[in-house]
Amino acid sequence: MAVNRLGWTPVATRRAVMVKMMSRVEDQYPDTLQNIEFGIAATYREQPEMSDYDVMRVLEVLIDGYKGEKIGRPPRDVRLSDVERPLLDSVRRMCEWRLGRERLPVGPAGSEDLAPEPTTLDVIVLCLKRVLKSVKFWNKDGGRQGYLNFVIRYVR
DSSP states (O other): OOOOTTSOOOHHHHHHHHHHHHHHHHHHOHHHHHHHHHHHHHHHHHOTTOOHHHHHHHHHHHHHHHHHHHHTOOOOOOOOOTTHHHHHHHHHHHHHHHTTSOOOOOSSTTSOOOOOOOOOHHHHHHHHHHHHHHHHHHHHHHOTTHHHHHHTTTOO
16 A cells, blocks of 8 residues: 555545445445345335434444444443334344344245354444445435435345
8 A cells, every 4th residue: 555755545545445345345245234234124114214313323233232242241221212123123133143143034934944154243243334334325415314215225
């Protein structure tokens, strides 16, 4: 990476590195990202009054919780709205499934569910952060429900 005489990396180079890092997350963990976004989209379909701010808050709570779990800290006590609570449950269920801790029903009773190869807390946190970054981007671009209106078109 190029460094100028003051020891600073040029902004353009730093941005290029950031873009490369972001694409790595999307390239390496597309299934995990899609599962998280499915949890968000499913809740939005049931609660159309939900906003991007609800999504941001829930993602921040989950990121904090999983980071705390990694270092052995008990979960913080958070108060959630009536919209945020089911969203948290939905996205957490997807994360727990990806971690191999929870089973999701797939078909009729008695059919096998599709369990993914368990992932790590680091991967879950990385993916939650990437989705949070996307929510912030689309919210800035599209307003109160910019991200939700964007993601609902692509996640069934």
